[in-house]
Amino acid sequence: EFLEKYTTDMDIVLIFSGLFSAVSTSFIAAMESNLSPDPSDTTMALRIQIITYKNLSMSLLTAFGAVLGKQWLIK
Numbered sequence: 508e509f510l511e512k513y514t515t516d517m518d519i520v521l522i523f524s525g526l527f528s529a530v531s532t533s534f535i536a537a538m539e540s541n542l543s544p545d546p547s548d549t550t551m552a553l554r555i556q557i558i559t560y561k562n563l564s565m566s567l568l569t570a571f572g573a574v575l576g577k578q579w580l581i582k
Contacts, residue, residue, distance in 0.1 A: 518577075520570075521570055524573065538555065
């Protein structure tokens with residue numbers, strides 16, 4: 508029962524982190540095409556890029572942790 512509960516919890520985490528990564532990637536792709544060389548917009552665009560890349564990195568790290576946890580629970 509313990510293993511079943513945490514295995515299904517890891518499945519849910521994997522699904523949501525995968526969906527969030529897909530959405531973050533689409534935002535990053537859309538944002539990259541709209542960048543302008545205007546120096547006044549550079550600071551704000553850079554901050555937004557940093558936030559979106561952090562979100563994507565944390566989502567992928569969460570998915571990696573869930574896969575490792577799931578493998579550990581199966582063994």
